[in-house]
Structure formats: C-alpha cells, structure tokens
Amino acid sequence: MESKELVEKIFANEKRYVSRAISIIETGNSISTELLKEIHKKTGKAYRIGITGPPGAGKSTLTNQIAKFYRKQNKTVGIIAVDPTSPFSGGALLGDRVRMNEIGMDSGVFIRSMATRGSLGGLSKKTIDAADVLDAAGYDYIIFETVGVGQSELDIAKAADTTIVVLVPESGDSIQAMKAGLMEIADFFVLNKSDRPGADTAITAVKTILMLREHSTKSWLPNILKAVASENNGTKEIADEIERHKEFLQTNNLLQEKREENFRARIKEIVELLIRNELWKNQREEKLNEHLKQVVEGGASPYQVAETLFNDYKQGS
Amino acid sequence: MESKELVEKIFANEKRYVSRAISIIETGNSISTELLKEIHKKTGKAYRIGITGPPGAGKSTLTNQIAKFYRKQNKTVGIIAVDPTSPFSGGALLGDRVRMNEIGMDSGVFIRSMATRGSLGGLSKKTIDAADVLDAAGYDYIIFETVGVGQSELDIAKAADTTIVVLVPESGDSIQAMKAGLMEIADFFVLNKSDRPGADTAITAVKTILMLREHSTKSWLPNILKAVASENNGTKEIADEIERHKEFLQTNNLLQEKREENFRARIKEIVELLIRNELWKNQREEKLNEHLKQVVEGGASPYQVAETLFNDYKQGS
Numbered sequence: 001m002e003s004k005e006l007v008e009k010i011f012a013n014e015k016r017y018v019s020r021a022i023s024i025i026e027t028g029n030s031i032s033t034e035l036l037k038e039i040h041k042k043t044g045k046a047y048r049i050g051i052t053g054p055p056g057a058g059k060s061t062l063t064n065q066i067a068k069f070y071r072k073q074n075k076t077v078g079i080i081a082v083d084p085t086s087p088f089s090g091g092a093l094l095g096d097r098v099r100m101n102e103i104g105m106d107s108g109v110f111i112r113s114m115a116t117r118g119s120l121g122g123l124s125k126k127t128i129d130a131a132d133v134l135d136a137a138g139y140d141y142i143i144f145e146t147v148g149v150g151q152s153e154l155d156i157a158k159a160a161d162t163t164i165v166v167l168v169p170e171s172g173d174s175i176q177a178m179k180a181g182l183m184e185i186a187d188f189f190v191l192n193k194s195d196r197p198g199a200d201t202a203i204t205a206v207k208t209i210l211m212l213r214e215h216s217t218k219s220w221l222p223n224i225l226k227a228v229a230s231e232n233n234g235t236k237e238i239a240d241e242i243e244r245h246k247e248f249l250q251t252n253n254l255l256q257e258k259r260e261e262n263f264r265a266r267i268k269e270i271v272e273l274l275i276r277n278e279l280w281k282n283q284r285e286e287k288l289n290e291h292l293k294q295v296v297e298g299g300a301s302p303y304q305v306a307e308t309l310f311n312d313y314k315q316g317s
Numbered sequence: 318m319e320s321k322e323l324v325e326k327i328f329a330n331e332k333r334y335v336s337r338a339i340s341i342i343e344t345g346n347s348i349s350t351e352l353l354k355e356i357h358k359k360t361g362k363a364y365r366i367g368i369t370g371p372p373g374a375g376k377s378t379l380t381n382q383i384a385k386f387y388r389k390q391n392k393t394v395g396i397i398a399v400d401p402t403s404p405f406s407g408g409a410l411l412g413d414r415v416r417m418n419e420i421g422m423d424s425g426v427f428i429r430s431m432a433t434r435g436s437l438g439g440l441s442k443k444t445i446d447a448a449d450v451l452d453a454a455g456y457d458y459i460i461f462e463t464v465g466v467g468q469s470e471l472d473i474a475k476a477a478d479t480t481i482v483v484l485v486p487e488s489g490d491s492i493q494a495m496k497a498g499l500m501e502i503a504d505f506f507v508l509n510k511s512d513r514p515g516a517d518t519a520i521t522a523v524k525t526i527l528m529l530r531e532h533s534t535k536s537w538l539p540n541i542l543k544a545v546a547s548e549n550n551g552t553k554e555i556a557d558e559i560e561r562h563k564e565f566l567q568t569n570n571l572l573q574e575k576r577e578e579n580f581r582a583r584i585k586e587i588v589e590l591l592i593r594n595e596l597w598k599n600q601r602e603e604k605l606n607e608h609l610k611q612v613v614e615g616g617a618s619p620y621q622v623a624e625t626l627f628n629d630y631k632q633g634s
Contacts, residue, residue, distance in 0.1 A: 263613060279589070
C-alpha cells in the first residue's frame with residue numbers, strides 16, 4: 001500500500017490501518033518517517049493523558065474506567081499501554097485479554113500495547129509517534145499508560161498534557177514512586193484502592209511531601225484524589241480533575257507552551273538519531289574497533305579516541 | 318592546582334585529592350576531560366563489582382561486609398554508591414553516617430555517594446569516570462552500589478566486571494527486579510535476609526526463572542547464594558563466587574572482551590556528547606525555536622524540522 005493511501009485510511013480511522021501504521025512505527029523504517037510527516041497536519045486536537053505509577057497500582061483498571069467514562073460522553077479514546085515486558089511476566093497478556101473483553105469491542109476505543117523489551121531508548125519516541133497516529137485518526141483522548149520504572153516511561157508520561165500518578169495505600173510503593181521521580185511529573189495523584197487500610201496515612205504522607213516541594217510560580221497545586229478503580233469509584237472526580245487541569249493550562253496559555261516543549265524534545269531526539277545513524281556506519285565502527293585494544297591496554301584514553309572519531313565525523317570522512 | 322599536580326596526588330592515593338578529582342568529574346568541566354585522559358594509563362588494574370537490586374534489599378550492608386572482608390585480606394576498596402536521591406528521602410544520609418562509622422575511617426577504604434538527582438543521562442558516564450579515578454589511585458576493588466530502578470543505574474551495574482543482584486525473600490521484589498531488567502545483568506544472585514520466611518520459595522522462583530532463560534554459550538550459569546548481611550552471614554561465599562567469576566572470565570579471555578565492550582559504549586557516549594554540545598549551540602537552538610510554533614500549529618512536522626536542522630549541522634553552519 002502506498003504511504004498516501006495509508007494516510008487516508010488513518011484519517012478515516014480505519015482501525016486495521018491505524019494498527020498497521022503503528023506497527024510500521026514500531027519497526028521504524030523509512031516509510032515510518034514519511035507517514036509521520038504526512039499525518040502531522042491532522043494532529044494536535046487530541047488531549048493526551050499520562051497515567052503512571054508503580055506496578056500493581058491498578059493503572060489498567062483505572063485507565064479502563066476513565067475510557068468508559070469518556071465513551072459515555074460520546075468521546076473516543078485511544079490507549080497506548082507501555083509494558084516493560086519481561087520474558088518472565090505473563091501479566092501483560094492476561095491484562096490485555098480482560099481489557100479487550102471490557103472495552104476492546106467498542107468501536108470508539110483503540111487499544112495498543114507497546115513493549116519496552118529490546119527497544120529501550122527508542123521507546124518514548126515510538127510511543128509518542130504512535131500517539132500522533134491516533135491523534136490524526138481523530139481520537140478525542142489519548143491515554144498513555146506506563147509503569148514508572150524507567151526513564152523512557154517517565155519521558156512518555158511527561159509528554160502528556162495531563163499526567164496522573166497512581167499510588168496505593170502501601171506506603172512503600174509511594175516512597176519508591178517518589179524516588180523514581182514520579183512526584184515531579186504528577187499534575188495530580190490518585191490514591192487507588194483507597195478502601196484499604198492505610199489510605200489516610202498515605203494521603204497525609206503525599207500531602208506533606210507536596211507541601212515540602214517548592215511552589216510553582218504557575219500556581220497549579222497537585223491534588224490527591226481517592227479512588228477504587230475496581231468498583232468504578234472516583235472515576236468522575238478524576239475526569240473532572242483532568243478537565244480542571246486542561247482548563248488551567250488553556251487559561252494560562254500553558255498548553256501551547258507545554259506542547260512546544262514536547263516538540264522541542266522530540267525534534268532534538270530525531271536530529272540526534274539522524275546523526276547517530278550516520279555516525280556509527282560500518283567504517284567508523286571499524287575505526288573504533290581498531291582503537292579498542294589500545295584503550296584496554298592503557299595506551300589511549302576513551303576521551304582521546306572519542307575526540308579522534310568526533311573530528312573524523314566532522315571532516316565528513 | 319595544575320591538572321598534572323592533581324594527577325600525581327591521585328596516583329599517590331591522597332584521599333583529599335581523589336575526592337576533589339571526583340568532584341571535578343561531577344561538575345563535568347574541561348579540566349575533567351584532561352584529568353581523565355591523563356589518569357587512563359594507570360587504570361585497568363582494579364576489579365570492578367556491581368551490586369544492585371531493589372530498594373531495601375540491604376545492598377549497603379552487604380557492600381560494607383564485602384569491603385571489610387577484602388580489608389582483612391589487605392586489599393583496598395573503593396565504593397561508589399549511586400543514590401537516586403529525592404528531596405523527600407533522608408535514608409541515604411543516614412545510611413552514609415552508619416557506614417562511615419563502620420568502615421569510613423579505614424584508610425584502605427574510599428566511599429563516595431553520587432546522586433542521580435538532576436543528572437539523569439549523564440550519570441552512568443560520570444560514575445564510571447569516577448571509578449577510573451579510584452582505579453588510578455590504586456584501589457584493588459571498586460564496588461558500584463546502585464538501586465536498580467533507572468537505565469543509568471543498570472548501565473553502571475553492567476559496566477562492572479562482576480554484577481551481583483541482591484534480592485530478598487519478599488517475592489514481589491524479585492518479580493519487580495526481573496521486570497526492571499535486573500535478571501539479565503546478574504552474574505550471580507544473593508538472597509539477602511535469607512533467615513526470613515519465604516527464602517526457599519524465593520530461591521526456587523529465581524532458579525526456575527534462570528532455567529527458563531536461554532543458556533549462554535559461554536557456559537556461565539548464574540548461581541544464587543543465601544546471605545544475612547546484617548549478621549555477616551554468607552560474606553565469604555559471596556567473595557568466593559566473585560573470585561570464581563573473575564577466574565572464569567580470565568580463563569575464557571572474557572574479561573578483556575567485557576572491558577572492550579564497556580569502552581566501546583563509553584567512547585560512543587563521549588563522541589555523541591561532543592556532537593550534542595556542538596549541535597545545540599545557541600544559534601541552532603534559536604533556529605529550532607523559530608520552527609516550533611509552526612510545528613504546534615501543524616504546518617511542519619517534527620521530522621521535517623529535524624531534517625532541516627540535521628542538514629544545517631552537516632553543512633557546518
């Protein structure tokens with residue numbers, strides 16, 4: 001299929017082709033770049049939500065409830081679940097199956113899992129590119145669901161317009177979430193499974209931490225909401241808080257600013273990728289190999305070799 | 318102080334200057350590069366051990382016990398603790414104080430914490446550079462102690478000659494460790510706090526997982542050892558296993574190969590850093606800014622702008 005034809009199918013939101021386009025992005029060939037260039041003009045209308053938190057916090061269930069809530073308002077939803085797949089974990093597959101039964105048959109919902117395995121580094125770029133496809137296909141909301149453990153996953157959450165960090169009453173998780181940098185990216189928090197013991201303690205802990213933070217000059221103070229996603233408890237409040245944050249961003253002209261910052265990061269990443277691809281072509285990799293033995297034996301330092309290769313690249317050889 | 322003078326002080330293992338050199342590396346100025354070039358010829362003698370695992374697994378205690386064990390054999394030890402510091406966690410500071418009381422006064426031990434906060438991305442490079450300083454100062458063993466949550470921390474552990482993943486009986490942690498990619502990097506495992514309930518179950522779980530893995534053609538099968546670090550239980554067995562792995566690497570000519578691979582990654586990172594520094598000079602950042610508004614409004618795609626900037630860089634403008 002011609003790239004142009006595929007683009008038309010995406011604009012018409014033909015799911016089969018939307019799915020194919022994301023597969024093309026995952027493989028990352030040259031068609032992918034062409035495709036992304038062509039669909040760009042139709043992007044920017046979807047509102048992007050990042051949902052992240054420690055494993056087991058109930059992010060998938062929460063995502064499903066939010067999606068169902070939006071569907072009742074006649075809004076369409078694209079979900080990209082970023083799954084740090086391990087050959088040892090079967091959880092993702094099972095989760096997907098449950099999920100598909102619940103909302104996957106709804107024509108207004110598109111669900112896609114993207115695995116981190118073997119693609120670390122390029123993952124955030126590919127995930128955000130995939131969101132562009134859903135945006136161009138006309139989905140009103142795009143939800144990135146990530147496990148906040150790696151840098152890629154954090155980058156994805158940051159690329160959202162509104163980022164929600166999901167925690168659970170077990171305080172250990174909250175503390176780990178903080179350490180992993182989740183506190184810094186939250187536009188608001190959801191304490192899921194808040195019917196469990198320790199919920200109030202956890203909320204107090206998070207609030208204390210939030211108060212200790214330097215106050216943003218932009219005057220948005222992250223809230224913490226209670227939820228029991230498995231019982232669809234708190235979903236409306238979460239959707240309301242997303243709306244409130246969206247309005248805050250729009251009123252203060254911050255949505256445009258935030259998106260510009262995200263594009264800035266993306267463009268830089270693409271430029272660096274183009275350079276890296278050209279930089280490590282066979283003959284330069286060979287030059288590097290020639291120097292390696294010397295480096296291990298102490299004859300030349302990594303910095304000396306790096307400078308040689310850098311100058312080599314700049315001279316276009 | 319002249320860089321040359323500082324280098325001599327490092328070679329003489331004057332702790333104050335070793336410490337200053339690492340601070341120079343942390344700030345990452347041009348003296349840092351000069352320094353690293355000059356000390357390189359004295360590096361390569363230290364044996365590098367990575368100790369990683371989930372938070373709370375007792376890595377610091379274990380590191381201390383191993384350090385004390387080596388000290389009894391009259392070997393010197395440099396410890397670099399990579400701490401994903403958060404303004405919210407006071408744990409690191411407390412840990413350091415306890416640690417300093419125990420082994421910090423020993424002139425044959427050098428301890429340094431390096432924080433990830435605000436330096437994500439550059440952290441692994443700086444940590445490995447700091448290890449070079451300790452190596453040049455003549456420490457026999459260098460231990461990297463990292464919390465295996467981010468990519469940087471994993472990169473550091475991978476840069477070691479022998480990598481130990483520490484787990485605890487609570488199976489949730491083991492599963493998370495697997496998901497975070499820790500299973501792939503372990504040369505062997507230590508089940509710490511193995512006097513707690515569930516130890517044997519955890520060992521069986523890890524062994525099962527190890528059996529499911531594809532067998533390496535290089536015939537090293539990761540072991541799992543029990544320990545109770547707080548009671549100095551299992552320390553000798555761990556040191557023995559490190560020795561066994563070291564001999565395995567040497568006998569099979571893999572130590573050289575492993576170090577070459579690490580240097581390859583380091584050199585590439587340095588070249589890319591040199592390019593990035595030159596690439597995003599003010600005038601190109603300004604060009605990027607000029608395009609941003611257009612991108613947000615859908616006029617130009619990030620890929621188009623990236624290609625423009627890439628060509629711009631290549632033409633040396």
